[in-house]
Amino acid sequence: MKNKFLFPSYFKIIGCFLAIPGFIFGYLSVYQDFYIKSLDIRVGGFYSPEINNFTNELSLASLVIGLLFIAFSRLKQEDELTAKLRLDALHWAVLINYILFFAVEILFSLFRKVGYYELEKFVFDTGHWNTDFSLYNMFTPLVIFIGRFYYLVHYKREAFIISNMKYLPYYPYRLIAKAASLSLLSIIILTETFDMPLIDNIGQWVGESRILIPLSFLIWVFSKTANEDELTTQYRLESMQLAVYVNYCLLLLANFICYGFDFLFVMGINLISMLVFFLIRFNYVCNKGYWQVRRDVKGGLLS
Amino acid sequence: MKNTIKVERAIKNITQADLADLIGVSRQTINTIESNKYVPSTVLALKISRVFGKSVNDIFVLDDED
Numbered sequence: 001m002k003n004k005f006l007f008p009s010y011f012k013i014i015g016c017f018l019a020i021p022g023f024i025f026g027y028l029s030v031y032q033d034f035y036i037k038s039l040d041i042r043v044g045g046f047y048s049p050e051i052n053n054f055t056n057e058l059s060l061a062s063l064v065i066g067l068l069f070i071a072f073s074r075l076k077q078e079d080e081l082t083a084k085l086r087l088d089a090l091h092w093a094v095l096i097n098y099i100l101f102f103a104v105e106i107l108f109s110l111f112r113k114v115g116y117y118e119l120e121k122f123v124f125d126t127g128h129w130n131t132d133f134s135l136y137n138m139f140t141p142l143v144i145f146i147g148r149f150y151y152l153v154h155y156k157r158e159a160f161i162i163s164n165m166k167y168l169p170y171y172p173y174r175l176i177a178k179a180a181s182l183s184l185l186s187i188i189i190l191t192e193t194f195d196m197p198l199i200d201n202i203g204q205w206v207g208e209s210r211i212l213i214p215l216s217f218l219i220w221v222f223s224k225t226a227n228e229d230e231l232t233t234q235y236r237l238e239s240m241q242l243a244v245y246v247n248y249c250l251l252l253l254a255n256f257i258c259y260g261f262d263f264l265f266v267m268g269i270n271l272i273s274m275l276v277f278f279l280i281r282f283n284y285v286c287n288k289g290y291w292q293v294r295r296d297v298k299g300g301l302l303s
Numbered sequence: 304m305k306n307t308i309k310v311e312r313a314i315k316n317i318t319q320a321d322l323a324d325l326i327g328v329s330r331q332t333i334n335t336i337e338s339n340k341y342v343p344s345t346v347l348a349l350k351i352s353r354v355f356g357k358s359v360n361d362i363f364v365l366d367d368e369d
Contacts, residue, residue: 080332
């Protein structure tokens with residue numbers, strides 16, 4: 001397995017120089033109201049204020065680009081096994097990140113029901129844990145990935161640690177998750193486009209429980225296809241890396257185009273976008289092979 | 304899958320690092336393959352067997368579990 005989409009190894013150092021200041025300035029601008037005056041830029045937005053300060057946008061971009069460089073720069077000796085470890089770790093990181101997200105989401109909605117607002121304020125300074133968590137969610141997958149990958153590669157001096165990802169069986173998980181994801185997504189889209197009281201109620205309920213849609217997409221991603229083999233595993237691993245790249249490119253773009261209220265929307269989308277990109281790419285490459293075989297059979301190549 | 308890389312290395316008197324250099328992978332990769340934790344790709348298996356001047360079948364053997 002060759003990994004085609006990696007940066008040269010010196011990008012790791014550039015990444016550190018981008019990520020650390022990005023994190024510090026980001027922290028200061030979100031929690032300490034710190035901003036650099038010269039970054040006030042006039043923007044004309046529908047929902048957004050006339051003038052926007054770009055301190056937090058720039059620091060988020062610097063943090064995310066830095067982490068991407070650290071995560072996806074070559075090792076000194078990159079070979080097929082390190083490529084496999086890297087991609088396995090990526091799957092693992094995405095999974096763990098979502099599990100953490102679900103755990104926090106469930107825990108705090110329980111606290112909210114009971115009325116422990118102080119605890120919420122204590123853990124998340126601002127008391128808006130929904131937005132806070134969506135904000136962390138933009139870079140935590142990368143942080144978890146970097147930790148996991150370097151653990152697998154460097155923890156033992158003599159050998160690599162091999163981890164084999166386990167996936168859920170095809171039946172019934174993939175089928176149910178597929179149906180659930182598509183129907184939930186279409187309910188949300190219908191709610192947003194048309195004004196139908198019945199669907200509106202369901203849509204609101206689905207939208208408010210922020211777990212439902214990500215969970216069904218997650219199960220779809222992490223369950224086996226009808227005939228999972230070596231090749232599909234490789235497609236799976238590649239697709240996840242591409243999905244991470246595409247997702248972060250769009251996120252960085254959105255970071256500079258949308259402000260204020262618009263950006264909350266972007267953070268909401270970000271909860272499932274990576275999974276959606278993965279599914280599109282993965283299903284595309286799997287089915288491309290399938291149709292090719294069908295054509296070959298018809299053409300008499302394989303009979 | 305089992306392999307006899309360790310034995311072949313002893314016969315040829317080369318270290319894991321030497322073998323790794325010869326086929327362009329990291330030393331840890333050779334170690335992980337030798338301890339039967341990782342099944343190398345066909346390309347890598349062919350490169351390893353070329354170093355020892357034997358056929359792939361002589362070095363890599365299917366296990367009962369496979």
